[in-house]
Amino acid sequence: MLEVKADLEGLMRRSLAGDKAAYTELLRETARLLRPFLTRRLSSDSEAQDVLQEILISIHKARHTYDGKRPYQPWVYAIAKFRLQDHLRAHYADQLRHAEDISDMEDILREDVTESTISYESIKGEILKLPAKQAAILQLMHQEGYTSSEVAAKLGMTESAVKVAAHRAYKVLRQKLER
Protein backbone atom coordinates (compact mmCIF):
# COMPACT_ATOMS: atom_id res chain seq x y z
CA MET A 1 0.00 0.00 0.00
CA LEU A 2 2.77 2.42 0.96
CA GLU A 3 4.58 1.51 -2.23
CA VAL A 4 1.48 2.29 -4.33
CA LYS A 5 1.11 5.68 -2.57
CA ALA A 6 4.73 6.64 -3.16
CA ASP A 7 4.41 5.55 -6.75
CA LEU A 8 1.33 7.71 -7.33
CA GLU A 9 3.10 10.76 -5.95
CA GLY A 10 6.11 10.11 -8.14
CA LEU A 11 3.86 9.67 -11.17
CA MET A 12 2.07 12.94 -10.38
CA ARG A 13 5.35 14.81 -10.04
CA ARG A 14 6.53 13.46 -13.40
CA SER A 15 3.15 14.30 -14.91
CA LEU A 16 3.39 17.88 -13.72
CA ALA A 17 6.75 18.08 -15.45
CA GLY A 18 5.00 17.11 -18.70
CA ASP A 19 5.64 13.33 -18.84
CA LYS A 20 2.63 11.99 -20.79
CA ALA A 21 3.41 8.32 -20.17
CA ALA A 22 3.54 8.93 -16.42
CA TYR A 23 0.29 10.84 -16.62
CA THR A 24 -1.45 8.03 -18.50
CA GLU A 25 -0.23 5.58 -15.88
CA LEU A 26 -1.29 7.90 -13.07
CA LEU A 27 -4.83 8.29 -14.44
CA ARG A 28 -5.16 4.51 -14.88
CA GLU A 29 -3.92 3.90 -11.33
CA THR A 30 -6.22 6.60 -9.98
CA ALA A 31 -9.18 5.03 -11.78
CA ARG A 32 -8.25 1.67 -10.25
CA LEU A 33 -8.01 3.28 -6.83
CA LEU A 34 -11.33 5.12 -7.04
CA ARG A 35 -13.50 2.48 -8.70
CA PRO A 36 -14.27 0.51 -5.48
CA PHE A 37 -14.88 3.80 -3.63
CA LEU A 38 -17.50 4.77 -6.21
CA THR A 39 -19.16 1.38 -6.73
CA ARG A 40 -19.74 1.15 -2.98
CA ARG A 41 -21.59 4.46 -3.05
CA LEU A 42 -23.48 4.31 -6.34
CA SER A 43 -26.22 1.98 -7.46
CA SER A 44 -24.90 0.89 -10.84
CA ASP A 45 -21.57 0.28 -12.52
CA SER A 46 -22.40 2.59 -15.40
CA GLU A 47 -23.17 5.42 -12.97
CA ALA A 48 -19.86 4.78 -11.19
CA GLN A 49 -18.10 4.80 -14.56
CA ASP A 50 -19.65 8.17 -15.47
CA VAL A 51 -18.65 9.74 -12.15
CA LEU A 52 -15.17 8.26 -12.45
CA GLN A 53 -14.74 9.97 -15.80
CA GLU A 54 -15.92 13.28 -14.34
CA ILE A 55 -13.39 12.86 -11.53
CA LEU A 56 -10.54 12.21 -13.97
CA ILE A 57 -11.47 15.35 -15.91
CA SER A 58 -11.54 17.31 -12.63
CA ILE A 59 -8.11 15.95 -11.67
CA HIS A 60 -6.84 17.13 -15.03
CA LYS A 61 -8.32 20.61 -14.52
CA ALA A 62 -7.05 20.92 -10.94
CA ARG A 63 -3.63 19.33 -11.37
CA HIS A 64 -1.87 22.66 -10.79
CA THR A 65 -3.20 22.66 -7.21
CA TYR A 66 -1.34 19.48 -6.30
CA ASP A 67 1.75 20.14 -4.23
CA GLY A 68 4.38 17.51 -5.02
CA LYS A 69 5.59 17.53 -1.42
CA ARG A 70 2.26 16.38 -0.02
CA PRO A 71 0.48 13.00 -0.19
CA TYR A 72 -1.46 12.39 -3.41
CA GLN A 73 -4.33 10.33 -2.06
CA PRO A 74 -5.98 12.95 0.23
CA TRP A 75 -5.85 15.37 -2.70
CA VAL A 76 -7.41 12.96 -5.15
CA TYR A 77 -10.05 11.72 -2.68
CA ALA A 78 -11.05 15.33 -1.93
CA ILE A 79 -11.77 15.82 -5.64
CA ALA A 80 -13.51 12.44 -5.87
CA LYS A 81 -15.81 13.19 -2.90
CA PHE A 82 -16.56 16.64 -4.29
CA ARG A 83 -17.59 15.27 -7.69
CA LEU A 84 -19.52 12.40 -6.12
CA GLN A 85 -21.49 14.84 -3.95
CA ASP A 86 -22.17 17.00 -7.00
CA HIS A 87 -23.43 13.96 -8.86
CA LEU A 88 -25.63 12.79 -5.97
CA ARG A 89 -27.03 16.27 -5.48
CA ALA A 90 -28.01 16.47 -9.16
CA HIS A 91 -29.37 12.92 -9.04
CA TYR A 92 -31.60 13.59 -6.02
CA ALA A 93 -32.72 16.95 -7.42
CA ASP A 94 -33.85 15.08 -10.55
CA GLN A 95 -35.67 12.53 -8.46
CA LEU A 96 -37.40 15.31 -6.56
CA ARG A 97 -38.55 16.98 -9.77
CA HIS A 98 -39.84 13.63 -10.94
CA ALA A 99 -41.63 13.08 -7.63
CA GLU A 100 -43.36 16.46 -8.02
CA ASP A 101 -44.50 15.43 -11.49
CA ILE A 102 -45.96 12.22 -10.13
CA SER A 103 -47.90 14.07 -7.41
CA ASP A 104 -49.32 16.32 -10.15
CA MET A 105 -50.20 13.23 -12.10
CA GLU A 106 -52.19 11.67 -9.29
CA ASP A 107 -54.88 14.33 -9.79
CA ILE A 108 -54.57 14.34 -13.54
CA LEU A 109 -55.08 10.57 -13.84
CA ARG A 110 -58.55 10.97 -12.38
CA GLU A 111 -59.48 13.71 -14.85
CA ASP A 112 -60.98 13.27 -18.27
CA VAL A 113 -58.04 14.33 -20.44
CA THR A 114 -60.17 14.56 -23.61
CA GLU A 115 -62.15 17.45 -22.17
CA SER A 116 -60.87 20.74 -23.49
CA THR A 117 -62.26 24.19 -24.10
CA ILE A 118 -59.89 24.78 -27.04
CA SER A 119 -60.63 23.18 -30.39
CA TYR A 120 -58.03 20.91 -31.98
CA GLU A 121 -58.04 22.89 -35.23
CA SER A 122 -57.18 26.19 -33.51
CA ILE A 123 -53.99 24.77 -32.02
CA LYS A 124 -53.11 22.19 -34.66
CA GLY A 125 -49.96 24.06 -35.66
CA GLU A 126 -48.60 23.99 -32.12
CA ILE A 127 -49.58 20.34 -31.62
CA LEU A 128 -47.58 19.29 -34.67
CA LYS A 129 -44.48 20.85 -33.10
CA LEU A 130 -44.78 18.51 -30.09
CA PRO A 131 -42.87 15.21 -29.89
CA ALA A 132 -44.42 12.67 -32.28
CA LYS A 133 -46.03 10.50 -29.61
CA GLN A 134 -47.63 13.41 -27.76
CA ALA A 135 -48.89 14.90 -31.02
CA ALA A 136 -50.38 11.53 -32.04
CA ILE A 137 -52.14 11.17 -28.68
CA LEU A 138 -53.69 14.64 -28.89
CA GLN A 139 -54.71 14.06 -32.50
CA LEU A 140 -56.43 10.77 -31.66
CA MET A 141 -58.18 12.23 -28.63
CA HIS A 142 -59.24 15.58 -29.97
CA GLN A 143 -59.57 15.19 -33.70
CA GLU A 144 -60.76 11.62 -33.87
CA GLY A 145 -62.54 11.50 -30.52
CA TYR A 146 -60.91 8.41 -29.03
CA THR A 147 -60.95 7.93 -25.27
CA SER A 148 -57.68 7.58 -23.41
CA SER A 149 -58.14 3.82 -23.03
CA GLU A 150 -58.76 3.47 -26.77
CA VAL A 151 -55.66 5.54 -27.55
CA ALA A 152 -53.71 3.37 -25.15
CA ALA A 153 -54.83 0.21 -26.94
CA LYS A 154 -54.13 1.74 -30.34
CA LEU A 155 -50.59 2.92 -29.45
CA GLY A 156 -49.65 -0.05 -27.31
CA MET A 157 -49.32 2.05 -24.15
CA THR A 158 -50.96 1.87 -20.75
CA GLU A 159 -53.86 4.22 -20.11
CA SER A 160 -51.90 6.00 -17.37
CA ALA A 161 -48.98 6.59 -19.72
CA VAL A 162 -51.36 8.10 -22.29
CA LYS A 163 -52.85 10.40 -19.64
CA VAL A 164 -49.43 11.43 -18.43
CA ALA A 165 -48.22 12.14 -21.97
CA ALA A 166 -51.40 14.11 -22.71
CA HIS A 167 -50.96 16.11 -19.52
CA ARG A 168 -47.37 16.95 -20.41
CA ALA A 169 -48.44 17.98 -23.87
CA TYR A 170 -51.14 20.26 -22.42
CA LYS A 171 -48.59 21.81 -20.12
CA VAL A 172 -46.28 22.64 -23.02
CA LEU A 173 -49.18 23.93 -25.13
CA ARG A 174 -50.45 26.08 -22.26
CA GLN A 175 -47.04 27.65 -21.84
CA LYS A 176 -46.78 28.33 -25.57
CA LEU A 177 -50.27 29.75 -25.84
CA GLU A 178 -49.89 31.95 -22.79
CA ARG A 179 -46.83 33.67 -24.27
Add this chain to the structure above:
Amino acid sequence: MKDLEQLVTELADDLSTVKPAPNPYLLTFKLVGAATIYLAVSLAISGVRPDWIQAIGRPWFAAEIVMLLSIIGAGLLSAALLSFPDLYQKRALVLGPLWACILFLVVIVMAWHADSPPAALPQHSIECTICIALLGLLPAGGMFFIMRRFASTHYQWAGGVVMLSAFSIGALWLRLEEPNDSIAHVIEWHYLPMLAIGFLGLWIGKRMLRW
Protein backbone atom coordinates in the same frame (compact mmCIF):
# COMPACT_ATOMS: atom_id res chain seq x y z
CA MET B 1 -19.85 8.97 -21.74
CA LYS B 2 -16.68 7.94 -23.48
CA ASP B 3 -14.72 4.84 -22.84
CA LEU B 4 -12.39 5.31 -19.87
CA GLU B 5 -9.27 4.33 -21.81
CA GLN B 6 -10.15 6.81 -24.54
CA LEU B 7 -10.61 9.55 -21.96
CA VAL B 8 -7.26 8.75 -20.33
CA THR B 9 -5.57 8.99 -23.73
CA GLU B 10 -7.28 12.30 -24.50
CA LEU B 11 -6.32 13.79 -21.13
CA ALA B 12 -2.74 12.60 -21.52
CA ASP B 13 -2.57 14.13 -25.01
CA ASP B 14 -3.87 17.39 -23.55
CA LEU B 15 -1.18 17.41 -20.86
CA SER B 16 0.93 20.53 -20.82
CA THR B 17 3.09 21.98 -18.12
CA VAL B 18 1.01 24.26 -15.94
CA LYS B 19 2.12 26.93 -13.52
CA PRO B 20 1.76 25.35 -10.09
CA ALA B 21 -0.52 27.06 -7.59
CA PRO B 22 1.46 29.02 -5.01
CA ASN B 23 1.93 27.67 -1.51
CA PRO B 24 -1.18 28.75 0.45
CA TYR B 25 0.94 30.39 3.16
CA LEU B 26 2.67 32.49 0.53
CA LEU B 27 -0.72 33.28 -0.97
CA THR B 28 -1.98 34.32 2.48
CA PHE B 29 1.07 36.52 2.93
CA LYS B 30 0.36 38.23 -0.40
CA LEU B 31 -3.33 38.66 0.46
CA VAL B 32 -2.47 40.13 3.86
CA GLY B 33 0.00 42.49 2.17
CA ALA B 34 -2.62 43.59 -0.36
CA ALA B 35 -5.24 44.07 2.40
CA THR B 36 -2.79 46.14 4.47
CA ILE B 37 -1.95 48.38 1.53
CA TYR B 38 -5.64 48.75 0.66
CA LEU B 39 -6.51 49.68 4.25
CA ALA B 40 -3.58 52.10 4.53
CA VAL B 41 -4.46 53.83 1.25
CA SER B 42 -8.14 54.05 2.24
CA LEU B 43 -7.23 55.59 5.60
CA ALA B 44 -4.76 57.95 3.95
CA ILE B 45 -7.52 59.17 1.64
CA SER B 46 -10.32 59.37 4.21
CA GLY B 47 -8.20 60.30 7.23
CA VAL B 48 -7.93 58.57 10.59
CA ARG B 49 -10.33 59.52 13.41
CA PRO B 50 -8.86 62.51 15.27
CA ASP B 51 -9.02 60.78 18.69
CA TRP B 52 -7.40 57.53 17.56
CA ILE B 53 -4.63 57.63 20.17
CA GLN B 54 -7.11 57.93 23.06
CA ALA B 55 -9.45 55.41 21.42
CA ILE B 56 -6.77 52.77 21.03
CA GLY B 57 -5.92 53.24 24.70
CA ARG B 58 -9.41 52.04 25.69
CA PRO B 59 -9.20 48.27 26.30
CA TRP B 60 -12.50 47.27 24.62
CA PHE B 61 -11.83 49.38 21.56
CA ALA B 62 -8.33 47.91 21.27
CA ALA B 63 -9.76 44.38 21.72
CA GLU B 64 -12.34 45.10 19.01
CA ILE B 65 -9.61 46.19 16.58
CA VAL B 66 -7.46 43.16 17.42
CA MET B 67 -10.43 40.85 16.85
CA LEU B 68 -11.23 42.50 13.52
CA LEU B 69 -7.61 42.00 12.49
CA SER B 70 -7.88 38.36 13.59
CA ILE B 71 -11.00 37.83 11.48
CA ILE B 72 -9.25 39.34 8.47
CA GLY B 73 -6.05 37.31 9.00
CA ALA B 74 -7.84 34.04 9.75
CA GLY B 75 -10.24 34.67 6.86
CA LEU B 76 -7.45 35.27 4.35
CA LEU B 77 -5.57 32.15 5.49
CA SER B 78 -8.77 30.13 5.34
CA ALA B 79 -9.57 31.47 1.87
CA ALA B 80 -6.09 30.53 0.65
CA LEU B 81 -6.42 26.99 2.04
CA LEU B 82 -9.94 26.64 0.68
CA SER B 83 -8.59 27.32 -2.80
CA PHE B 84 -7.08 23.84 -2.75
CA PRO B 85 -9.27 20.76 -3.18
CA ASP B 86 -7.81 19.04 -0.11
CA LEU B 87 -7.58 22.28 1.92
CA TYR B 88 -3.82 21.70 1.75
CA GLN B 89 -4.55 19.02 4.36
CA LYS B 90 -4.89 21.70 7.05
CA ARG B 91 -8.57 21.38 7.92
CA ALA B 92 -8.21 22.85 11.42
CA LEU B 93 -6.79 26.13 10.10
CA VAL B 94 -9.71 26.52 7.72
CA LEU B 95 -12.04 26.86 10.70
CA GLY B 96 -10.01 29.81 12.03
CA PRO B 97 -12.53 32.52 11.01
CA LEU B 98 -15.26 30.70 12.91
CA TRP B 99 -13.29 30.82 16.17
CA ALA B 100 -12.27 34.42 15.47
CA CYS B 101 -15.93 35.37 14.97
CA ILE B 102 -16.97 33.69 18.21
CA LEU B 103 -14.25 35.55 20.14
CA PHE B 104 -15.22 38.75 18.35
CA LEU B 105 -18.84 38.34 19.46
CA VAL B 106 -17.68 37.79 23.05
CA VAL B 107 -15.59 40.98 22.88
CA ILE B 108 -18.51 42.94 21.42
CA VAL B 109 -20.91 41.72 24.11
CA MET B 110 -18.39 42.66 26.82
CA ALA B 111 -17.82 46.07 25.21
CA TRP B 112 -21.57 46.59 25.11
CA HIS B 113 -21.84 45.83 28.84
CA ALA B 114 -18.95 48.16 29.55
CA ASP B 115 -20.62 50.99 27.60
CA SER B 116 -22.27 52.56 30.64
CA PRO B 117 -23.61 55.19 30.49
CA PRO B 118 -24.13 54.47 26.76
CA ALA B 119 -22.32 56.76 24.34
CA ALA B 120 -24.58 59.04 22.30
CA LEU B 121 -25.91 57.54 19.07
CA PRO B 122 -24.64 59.29 15.94
CA GLN B 123 -27.08 61.00 13.57
CA HIS B 124 -26.45 58.65 10.69
CA SER B 125 -27.29 54.94 10.40
CA ILE B 126 -27.28 52.97 7.15
CA GLU B 127 -24.63 55.24 5.64
CA CYS B 128 -22.07 53.23 7.64
CA THR B 129 -23.27 49.93 6.17
CA ILE B 130 -23.09 51.40 2.68
CA CYS B 131 -19.53 52.68 3.28
CA ILE B 132 -18.42 49.27 4.57
CA ALA B 133 -20.04 47.55 1.61
CA LEU B 134 -18.43 49.91 -0.90
CA LEU B 135 -15.01 49.47 0.66
CA GLY B 136 -15.42 45.70 0.88
CA LEU B 137 -16.42 45.22 -2.75
CA LEU B 138 -12.95 45.55 -4.25
CA PRO B 139 -11.20 43.08 -1.91
CA ALA B 140 -14.11 40.64 -2.30
CA GLY B 141 -13.98 40.85 -6.09
CA GLY B 142 -10.19 40.50 -6.08
CA MET B 143 -10.27 37.45 -3.83
CA PHE B 144 -12.94 35.72 -5.88
CA PHE B 145 -10.90 36.44 -9.01
CA ILE B 146 -7.81 34.88 -7.44
CA MET B 147 -9.66 31.88 -6.02
CA ARG B 148 -11.34 31.06 -9.31
CA ARG B 149 -7.91 30.20 -10.70
CA PHE B 150 -7.65 27.30 -8.26
CA ALA B 151 -10.05 24.47 -7.46
CA SER B 152 -12.10 24.88 -4.32
CA THR B 153 -14.16 21.89 -3.28
CA HIS B 154 -15.85 23.85 -0.48
CA TYR B 155 -17.10 26.79 -2.50
CA GLN B 156 -19.88 27.82 -0.11
CA TRP B 157 -17.57 28.02 2.90
CA ALA B 158 -14.95 29.71 0.70
CA GLY B 159 -17.49 32.30 -0.47
CA GLY B 160 -18.53 33.01 3.11
CA VAL B 161 -14.94 33.43 4.24
CA VAL B 162 -14.10 35.74 1.32
CA MET B 163 -17.08 38.00 1.96
CA LEU B 164 -16.51 38.04 5.71
CA SER B 165 -12.82 38.98 5.39
CA ALA B 166 -13.43 41.57 2.68
CA PHE B 167 -16.20 43.28 4.62
CA SER B 168 -14.18 43.06 7.83
CA ILE B 169 -11.59 45.21 6.05
CA GLY B 170 -14.38 47.73 5.40
CA ALA B 171 -15.55 47.53 9.02
CA LEU B 172 -12.01 48.02 10.33
CA TRP B 173 -11.47 51.00 8.08
CA LEU B 174 -14.69 52.65 9.28
CA ARG B 175 -13.88 51.96 12.93
CA LEU B 176 -10.53 53.71 12.51
CA GLU B 177 -11.99 56.54 10.45
CA GLU B 178 -15.21 57.45 12.23
CA PRO B 179 -15.01 59.17 15.63
CA ASN B 180 -17.98 57.26 17.02
CA ASP B 181 -18.09 55.32 20.27
CA SER B 182 -21.67 54.12 20.36
CA ILE B 183 -21.34 50.37 20.57
CA ALA B 184 -25.09 49.95 19.88
CA HIS B 185 -24.68 51.81 16.60
CA VAL B 186 -21.54 49.86 15.71
CA ILE B 187 -23.26 46.53 16.35
CA GLU B 188 -26.38 47.44 14.41
CA TRP B 189 -24.88 49.19 11.40
CA HIS B 190 -21.32 47.83 11.19
CA TYR B 191 -21.03 44.31 12.56
CA LEU B 192 -24.44 42.71 12.03
CA PRO B 193 -24.40 43.64 8.31
CA MET B 194 -20.77 42.43 8.13
CA LEU B 195 -21.76 39.01 9.54
CA ALA B 196 -24.87 38.90 7.38
CA ILE B 197 -22.74 39.52 4.30
CA GLY B 198 -20.58 36.60 5.41
CA PHE B 199 -23.68 34.39 5.26
CA LEU B 200 -24.61 35.86 1.88
CA GLY B 201 -21.13 34.76 0.77
CA LEU B 202 -22.20 31.13 1.14
CA TRP B 203 -24.59 31.70 -1.74
CA ILE B 204 -22.19 33.85 -3.77
CA GLY B 205 -19.43 31.26 -3.39
CA LYS B 206 -21.68 28.60 -4.85
CA ARG B 207 -22.07 30.70 -7.97
CA MET B 208 -18.59 32.20 -8.26
CA LEU B 209 -16.34 29.29 -7.38
CA ARG B 210 -17.91 26.37 -9.23
CA TRP B 211 -15.53 24.61 -11.58
